[in-house]
Amino acid sequence: MLLLASSLAGSARAQEVYTFETLGPGLKAGRFVLHPSIGYEYTYDDNILFMSTDLPGSEPISSGVNVLRARFLAELPLGDSRFRLIYSPFYRTYTNDRFVPEDQINQVVGVEGIYHQSGRLMLAFRDDYANGTLSLQEQTARNGVPFGLGHYEIHNPRAEIGVSFGLRQGFSLLPGYSRSDFSGLISGFGRPVDYGYTTQSIEGRYNYKHSAPTTVYAYSLLERTLQTLSDSPDVTIRQNTVGLGLVRTANAAVVTQVSLGYETMQFTGGAGPDFSGPVAEGNVIWQAGRLARIDLSFLRRPYASIYIDSNYYLATAAQLRWVRQLRRSSYLDVGAAIQQNDFAPSEGVGRKERLIRLEAGVGHEFLKNLRGYVGFNVEERESNVLQMSGGVGADPFNYQLHRFIFRIETGWM
Numbered sequence: 001m002l003l004l005a006s007s008l009a010g011s012a013r014a015q016e017v018y019t020f021e022t023l024g025p026g027l028k029a030g031r032f033v034l035h036p037s038i039g040y041e042y043t044y045d046d047n048i049l050f051m052s053t054d055l056p057g058s059e060p061i062s063s064g065v066n067v068l069r070a071r072f073l074a075e076l077p078l079g080d081s082r083f084r085l086i087y088s089p090f091y092r093t094y095t096n097d098r099f100v101p102e103d104q105i106n107q108v109v110g111v112e113g114i115y116h117q118s119g120r121l122m123l124a125f126r127d128d129y130a131n132g133t134l135s136l137q138e139q140t141a142r143n144g145v146p147f148g149l150g151h152y153e154i155h156n157p158r159a160e161i162g163v164s165f166g167l168r169q170g171f172s173l174l175p176g177y178s179r180s181d182f183s184g185l186i187s188g189f190g191r192p193v194d195y196g197y198t199t200q201s202i203e204g205r206y207n208y209k210h211s212a213p214t215t216v217y218a219y220s221l222l223e224r225t226l227q228t229l230s231d232s233p234d235v236t237i238r239q240n241t242v243g244l245g246l247v248r249t250a251n252a253a254v255v256t257q258v259s260l261g262y263e264t265m266q267f268t269g270g271a272g273p274d275f276s277g278p279v280a281e282g283n284v285i286w287q288a289g290r291l292a293r294i295d296l297s298f299l300r301r302p303y304a305s306i307y308i309d310s311n312y313y314l315a316t317a318a319q320l321r322w323v324r325q326l327r328r329s330s331y332l333d334v335g336a337a338i339q340q341n342d343f344a345p346s347e348g349v350g351r352k353e354r355l356i357r358l359e360a361g362v363g364h365e366f367l368k369n370l371r372g373y374v375g376f377n378v379e380e381r382e383s384n385v386l387q388m389s390g391g392v393g394a395d396p397f398n399y400q401l402h403r404f405i406f407r408i409e410t411g412w413m
Contacts, residue, residue: 022073023413024368035073037411042066047401048096050381054398063096071411080119084112092133103151106132122162130154150184150193167209174203194230195306199223214248219261225304232308236268241279258282265302265312271346272311275302295321305343310351313343329365333375353383353397361405372408379403 026035047053047060069090076083088108108130115123131153158176165171181196201223209215223239243261250256259282265275283297299317317339324332336358343351361375383397 022075026073026075026412031076033075033077035075035412036071037409037413038068038070039407039409039411040066040068041405041407043406044404045401046403047399048094050399050401052395052398053400054395060399060401061096061098063094063098066093066095067091071413080117081115082113084110086110086112090132103132106130120164122160122164124160124162125158127157128154129156150182152183153179153181155179169209170207172203172205172207174201174205176201176203193306194228196228197225197304199225213250214246217245217247219243219245219259227304227306229306229308233269235270235304235311237270237304238266238268240264243279253287255285256282257284263302265304267311270311271309272344273346275312275314275344277302277314291325293323295319295323307343307351309346310343311346313341313351313353316340316342326362331363332360333363334360349384351383351385351397353381355379355381369412370408370410371413373405374407375405377403377405 022035026033028034043065044062045065046062048063048065049061051060052058053060067090069088071086071088073084073086086109090106090108091104092106093104108128110126110128112126113124131151133151156176156178158174158178160172160174162170162172176199178197178199178201180198183194201221203219203221205217205219207215207217219242221239221241223237223241225237225239227235227237229235241261241263243259245259246256248254248256258280260278260280263275263277263279267274278300279302280298280300282299283295286294286296288294297319299315302312302314305311305313317337319335319337321333321335323334326332337356339355341351341353341355343353345351357377357379359375359377361373363371363373365371378401380400381398383395385395385397
């Protein structure tokens with residue numbers, strides 16, 4: 001069952017850099033538990049720059065990507081508390097000579113601490129820092145634009161303070177900060193783009209344990225974001241969200257987490273209308289017997305747009321993943337996702353984009369500390385935007401790509 005439970009960590013989401021989660025026992029060194037591991041990943045992408053397949057004369061460029069990654073995770077258990085430190089450098093090269101990453105060595109550093117998980121007062125913190133050359137896939141989900149290579153630097157500290165009032169009630173305060181800077185990215189039109197986000201947030205949450213398997217909560221979230229974009233004025237974004245949520249476990253086989261709320265986004269310095277409306281997010285995990293697992297998630301939420309003629313876009317997404325254990329040491333992983341992005345324009349007809357992704361793969365545990373994965377995924381994106389080229393209307397945001405993935409990892413993961 002461990003192989004099935006951990007299979008999502010080795011799925012076709014090849015761009016996942018690291019995780020604090022552990023898949024098995026580590027090496028004991030005094031009071032510490034160590035999880036050192038190393039892995040190699042090869043990806044072949046037939047449209048590495050997400051170039052439009054609709055524009056006349058546009059020819060997608062293919063390339064293989066080699067990634068050699070190490071991960072060192074140290075954990076210090078302290079009763080019902082713990083402290084974790086992670087360092088994960090990785091080396092990335094491209095088989096196509098046209099791509100020379102600015103930073104072949106990428107680095108990820110993280111710390112995590114939890115104090116008194118079961119006490120009346122719970123304190124937790126986590127801080128992630130990463131820099132290097134941006135991989136292509138990592139920026140398509142949250143900004144509405146596909147990009148090529150570029151330098152990135154991300155810093156994201158956050159904390160949680162939880163207080164319990166008896167057996168049923170509790171309150172949590174979650175302050176957070178994040179800063180993301182991206183430079184030298186090449187857009188689908190061949191232009192370099194620099195942009196960044198700095199966000200300060202604080203969330204308050206009231207929790208009520210209705211029954212042993214069910215917890216309901218009410219939350220209020222305040223966020224302030226500064227968006228910077230090359231050759232454009234800065235934009236200040238104020239977001240306020242209030243809502244209700246539910247977490248429920250039924251017979252340890254179905255885990256449901258759903259939140260519904262109302263959000264407002266106000267923009268200073270941007271173009272186009274502000275946003276106000278309902279938002280929703282949910283995830284259902286169903287352990288279908290001993291050998292299968294189904295994961296269904298959905299999302300409806302606005303995100304800031306880096307297009308100068310639109311303040312935001314509303315993303316509506318759904319994803320389904322099915323994992324089936326094959327024999328004792330292998331598993332099959334199949335997934336599908338669809339995302340619709342509706343942009344709010346300053347004038348005229350708004351851009352609408354649809355992204356569809358299908359993926360499948362097989363993982364195998366060769367030895368206790370050696371596992372591999374082979375996968376394939378297909379991605380297609382289209383929009384209602386037409387650009388005249390050679391007297392013919394073409395969609396500059398339409399692209400298709402096919403990606404092959406091979407990964408092998410060894411160590412105490």
